[in-house]
Amino acid sequence: MLIAVASGKGGTGKTTVAVNLALSLETQVQLLDCDADEPNVHTLLPLEVSETKPVTTMVPSFDESKCERSKECAKFCANHAIFVSEKGITFFPELCYGCAGCVIICPSKAIEEEDRQIGVTQHGTTPQGVDIIYGQLDVGEALVVPVIKAVKAAAQKDKETTIIDCPPGVSCQLVESVHGSDFCLLVTEPTPFGLHDLRLAVEVIRRLKIPLGVIVNRAGIGDRQVYSYCEKEKIPILMEIPNSREIAELFSEGIPFVTQMTEWKSKFQDLFKEIQRRLKQ
Numbered sequence: 575m576l577i578a579v580a581s582g583k584g585g586t587g588k589t590t591v592a593v594n595l596a597l598s599l600e601t602q603v604q605l606l607d608c609d610a611d612e613p614n615v616h617t618l619l620p621l622e623v624s625e626t627k628p629v630t631t632m633v634p635s636f637d638e639s640k641c642e643r644s645k646e647c648a649k650f651c652a653n654h655a656i657f658v659s660e661k662g663i664t665f666f667p668e669l670c671y672g673c674a675g676c677v678i679i680c681p682s683k684a685i686e687e688e689d690r691q692i693g694v695t696q697h698g699t700t701p702q703g704v705d706i707i708y709g710q711l712d713v714g715e716a717l718v719v720p721v722i723k724a725v726k727a728a729a730q731k732d733k734e735t736t737i738i739d740c741p742p743g744v745s746c747q748l749v750e751s752v753h754g755s756d757f758c759l760l761v762t763e764p765t766p767f768g769l770h771d772l773r774l775a776v777e778v779i780r781r782l783k784i785p786l787g788v789i790v791n792r793a794g795i796g797d798r799q800v801y802s803y804c805e806k807e808k809i810p811i812l813m814e815i816p817n818s819r820e821i822a823e824l825f826s827e828g829i830p831f832v833t834q835m836t837e838w839k840s841k842f843q844d845l846f847k848e849i850q851r852r853l854k855q
């Protein structure tokens with residue numbers, strides 16, 4: 575089963591939920607950290623990295639001696655990654671999405687494809703036996719989606735349960751991360767900001783036709799608007815995590831709270847069973 579853990583905004587406790595769920599299950603679990611801009615699963619679950627693989631994307635390579643200054647490549651490139659003048663070609667690799675359209679359209683055959691590294695995937699296992707794969711974008715790079723794709727492609731398909739820690743927000747990074755999941759857990763806070771971002775996330779996940787449920791983190795703060803919204807939209811609230819000083823202190827020390835507050839393991843196991851039950855229905 576593939577469970578995505580997402581949230582409309584950062585800082586809601588999405589990674590906390592993904593990590594504590596992974597540690598609570600008695601099945602074989604792998605955890606994919608698709609927040610390649612700022613992966614942090616490995617800070618809560620230290621692991622010995624056993625494999626590092628580069629992630630590359632295609633970029634065009636220009637042969638100026640063949641270029642006849644047609645400017646077809648620059649006209650084609652929707653990202654304005656190419657500027658052609660009589661003096662030569664200027665290429666902005668960080669704007670290039672690697673579509674290869676310029677290679678195909680060049681009438682002088684002056685452009686070829688080459689690979690450029692934009693990040694890595696790291697693989698390892700924690701002492702608790704959780705397999706982790708996380709993506710890490712290289713400094714200065716902006717193309718997160720190819721790194722997310724690489725993380726998902728590296729996942730072992732024979733694992734009973736795969737949990738995906740998605741990037742925050744509702745951009746294409748979320749869509750790529752959550753795509754193909756059996757179920758999506760949306761983590762939110764019971765505040766007006768939490769509600770605003772939850773609404774956006776629900777819209778995206780519903781368009782992808784993925785069953786979803788909500789986890790309310792820091793329950794007890796804010797107001798009841800998130801609860802009213804979920805009731806109106808018939809979205810199940812599958813868990814509430816209280817606004818607890820103990821949980822916050824453990825998090826600040828990089829300790830997943832189920833390892834100290836062990837009564838929570840059974841709550842996460844119940845959450846997992848409830849997801850299975852809903853999927854069977």
Ligand code: SF4
Nearest residue numbers: 651670671673674676
């Ligand atoms: S590969 Fe695509 S995005 Fe990159 S420069 Fe060429 S046309 Fe632009």
